[in-house]
Amino acid sequence: GDSVTQMEGPVTLSEEAFLTINCTYTATGYPSLFWYVQYPGEGLQLLLKATKADDKGSNKGFEATYRKETTSFHLEKGSVQVSDSAVYFCALGPNTGNQFYFGTGTSLTVIP
Amino acid sequence: KAGVTQTPRYLIKTRGQQVTLSCSPISGHRSVSWYQQTPGQGLQFLFEYFSETQRNKGNFPGRFSGRQFSNSRSEMNVSTLELGDSALYLCASKLAGQDTQYFGPGTRLTVL
Numbered sequence: 067g068d069s070v071t072q073m074e075g076p077v078t079l080s081e082e083a084f085l086t087i088n089c090t091y092t093a094t095g096y097p098s099l100f101w102y103v104q105y106p107g108e109g110l111q112l113l114l115k116a117t118k119a120d121d122k123g124s125n126k127g128f129e130a131t132y133r134k135e136t137t138s139f140h141l142e143k144g145s146v147q148v149s150d151s152a153v154y155f156c157a158l159g160p161n162t163g164n165q166f167y168f169g170t171g172t173s174l175t176v177i178p
Numbered sequence: 179k180a181g182v183t184q185t186p187r188y189l190i191k192t193r194g195q196q197v198t199l200s201c202s203p204i205s206g207h208r209s210v211s212w213y214q215q216t217p218g219q220g221l222q223f224l225f226e227y228f229s230e231t232q233r234n235k236g237n238f239p240g241r242f243s244g245r246q247f248s249n250s251r252s253e254m255n256v257s258t259l260e261l262g263d264s265a266l267y268l269c270a271s272k273l274a275g276q277d278t279q280y281f282g283p284g285t286r287l288t289v290l
Contacts (some may be wrong), residue, residue: 088251098277109182109281117277155221159277165234166279169219176182 068093072156079146079176083148087141089130089156098159098167099132099139101121105152113141113154146176169172179205182271182282190288196257197287203250203271209233210252211279212244215266219256227252228274256287264289 073088091099096119114123119134126160139156156169160176183202186258191197194276223236227246232287244254250271256263266286270279 067228100278102281109184109283110270112278112280115278164209164228165223168213168221 070169077172082145085143090138093163097161100157102155184282201252201269207271211270213268259289
């Protein structure tokens with residue numbers, strides 16, 4: 067069945083470092099892919115999405131490209147800030163059914 | 179446009195009690211999904227409602243139930259609470275035919 071595998075955390079980076087959080091998926095079709103972010107004490111916020119192969123989603127300096135050949139959707143940011151400290155979730159959108167599939171989340175801490 | 183709202187934000191109950199959580203989706207959104215988030219299990223899908231009908235159900239015991247009203251507001255109920263039910267319960271809504279979910283801030287349930 068459909069599933070998402072996400073890089074285990076926690077990840078700790080210094081401010082202005084480069085960030086990569088790996089995400090791979092298994093799906094029978096071509097569902098949309100998402101990254102959500104959760105700040106402490108809050109719900110999940112949509113960070114970016116991509117709807118088809120080779121699409122690049124981007125928002126707030128974060129980017130992720132829908133790679134069909136490697137079944138991946140890795141999240142990247144060139145220079146992280148302390149305010150980026152949060153938990154990041156990769157998600158697979160509805161495919162043949164109506165269900166979303168989420169990765170286990172990766173906790174990121176950025177230190178000054 | 180107002181976002182997804184959940185009430186109450188925090189709840190403390192004791193084992194054996196029951197609890198009802200409420201979710202109001204974004205205006206116009208007829209699909210509402212519920213998730214349980216715990217540190218050990220991550221984000222787990224409970225169920226999804228669309229136009230007052232349950233469309234999908236996750237792998238949770240029958241103690242977990244839900245419903246949706248004609249105005250798309252949804253409630254979930256947990257009966258005979260157990261310590262392991264302590265979690266953040268998240269509600270998400272989306273437009274019919276679209277594939278992006280928008281989350282509420284969650285209800286933090288503590289079972290003592």
